[in-house]
Amino acid sequence: MPERNKLVSTLIILAVFVVNYLETDIETRLGLGKELGVRAAYTFRWMEGRDFFQNHDLTNDLAVYGYTTSYFFAFAVFALAMAWVFWKRQDGVEYRVLSLAVAIDYLLSLPFFLFFPVPERWTHAETGAILLSDRWSSALIEFVRPISGLDNCFPSTHTSLTVILVLMAYQAGSRSRSLALAVGLTIILSTFVLGIHWLPDIAAGIAVGVASVYLARRVDAALARRTVAGAAAAA
Numbered sequence: 001m002p003e004r005n006k007l008v009s010t011l012i013i014l015a016v017f018v019v020n021y022l023e024t025d026i027e028t029r030l031g032l033g034k035e036l037g038v039r040a041a042y043t044f045r046w047m048e049g050r051d052f053f054q055n056h057d058l059t060n061d062l063a064v065y066g067y068t069t070s071y072f073f074a075f076a077v078f079a080l081a082m083a084w085v086f087w088k089r090q091d092g093v094e095y096r097v098l099s100l101a102v103a104i105d106y107l108l109s110l111p112f113f114l115f116f117p118v119p120e121r122w123t124h125a126e127t128g129a130i131l132l133s134d135r136w137s138s139a140l141i142e143f144v145r146p147i148s149g150l151d152n153c154f155p156s157t158h159t160s161l162t163v164i165l166v167l168m169a170y171q172a173g174s175r176s177r178s179l180a181l182a183v184g185l186t187i188i189l190s191t192f193v194l195g196i197h198w199l200p201d202i203a204a205g206i207a208v209g210v211a212s213v214y215l216a217r218r219v220d221a222a223l224a225r226r227t228v229a230g231a232a233a234a235a
Helices: 002-030 034-048 061-088 093-115 139-147 157-171 177-193 199-234
Strands: none
Touching: 002 093, 002 139, 034 199, 061 093, 061 139, 061 157, 061 177, 093 157, 093 199, 157 177, 157 199, 177 199
8 A cells, every 4th residue: 555655646746747847838828917927026126125136147156056056956856865765664654745745835836827927036137137057058947947937936936845845854854854954945045046036936935835744744634534434434
């Protein structure tokens, strides 16, 4: 049974990525809510109250390559590593909760992607931000663009998924939880430093990540109770 649960959990995660790919493609073609997204960008800039990105193009190479590595590479390695840690646990509970949290995260974020399409910060000329990773290679952002729409900025999925992984590492008592926290904080910071996300994106991403883990735990507990009740009834 645990192996079957792990397979189902893996299929749930894969389904989320497939649906996200299709949604991003359809949304890009339709161009829904562009005007609302632009107004949101102006509002976010006003909310932040200051310009963090004067002379953004002069950022030193260490920050450029370090934060680009965090955003594009460390995030993927971190996600796969934590998924593997949870997969290896014999009962499969943490891996199952992870899959549920990822699915809930996407369901909570999807309405904002569709109806509140906030553009990435670097596209807003008045902020002075550039897409800092382009100083390394513009191919990096193009590689992830099919699953990361230009106006799917709010809430930050990089942030919400990172929060899920870090929070679950602590809840599961993982030996690598301190490392997970350090890597997670760097990834979240990279979304801002690179000129991709607004501060409200990050705040919303943190909230969505926490809510996703909480709801995933509740759903998993309810499913476990139903399984036990069904087994008892069958006996």
